[in-house]
Amino acid sequence: MKKTIAFFTILLSVINIQAQENIDLLTYENTQDINFFSTIKNGAQVKEYITTSKNSVKVGDTLILGSPTSEELNTRTYSGSYGNKARGGIAQSRSTSKKTYEFIQMGRPAGFGSIMSAVGGDAQNMADNSLKNTRVIVSEIKTYHRGSKNKPLYVVMVLGEINGRAFGINKYLSVMDTELGIESGEILLKNRKMTRDEAIAKLKEAKELVEIEMMSKEQFDELKKELAPIINSNN
Known part of the structure; x- marks a missing residue:
């Protein structure tokens, strides 16, 4: 009997480990629930993720890169010279800047340490504006x-x-x-759901259009009916 119990204990442990390493569906609420996330291993593979705004992202989905939200500044100091002799005390600085993504890094994550460094704001090889709309x-x-x-x-x-x-030299x-990538607009989702704030803003804009007679009352009422479930949601 004890051997049978031990066998099933080991079997359940193996199943549990497999569940920790592969997640079919992960929600934002799961990521904040200690009863759930305490059972998950770092690097667990996820097939589908539901964001805080209830949008779905799946492996295999097509996304679009939005606009970079950061800027990288490089400053170089040059010393003037005559022949091989540098002019003492004379130097010039030149600064160049380029728009970069704050949350999108070139290449694959190079291990857990690299990931934590990036989240902590340490310097990484970030994607730049040349990839916008890709x-x-x-x-x-x-x-x-x-x-x-x-x-x-x-x-x-x-x-x-x-x-x-x-x-560039990267494949990923x-x-x-x-x-944060989605919230900042650096990542654009296909069929993204409108947020509550966006729905309110759109309805306010429509009301102003009615006041200046650029939209009919019937059109406004139809839009209000369409947006009501989003505005009345708890999100």
């Missing part, structure tokens, strides 16, 4: 703890090239925090 495919979705195993999860997406287009990009 269509990409979701190759992998992974989830990691924000520190120890008793910390909430965040989601990393690995984006692949489409139609053989390479990202990494979205180091999916929620």
Whole structure:
């Protein structure tokens, strides 16, 4: 009897480990629920992720890169010279800047340490403005703890090239925090659901159009009916 119990205990442990490493559906609420995230291992593979705004992202989905939200500044100092002799005390500085993504890194995540460095704001090889409006495919979705195993999860997406287009010397990009990447507009989702704030703003704009007679009362009422479920939601 004891051997049978031990066998099933080991079997359940194996099943549990497999569940920790592969997640069919992960929601934002799961990532914040200690009863759930405390059972998840760093680097667990996710097939589908439901964001805080109830949008779905699946492995194989096509996304579009939005606009970069950061700027990289490089400053170089040059010393003037006559022949081989530098002019003492005379130097010039030249600064150049380029728009870069804050949450989209070139290449695949190079291990857990690299991921934590990126989330912590340390310097990484970030994608730049040349990739704006590029269509990409979701190759992998992974989830990691924000520190120890008793910390909430965040989601990393690995984006692949489409139609053989390479990202420079890289074949992949990494979205180091999916929620922030979407919220900032650096990642544009296909069939993205309108947020409550966006619905309110659209309805306010429509009301102004009615007041200046650029929209009929009937059109406004129809739009109000369409937006009501979003505005009345708890999100």
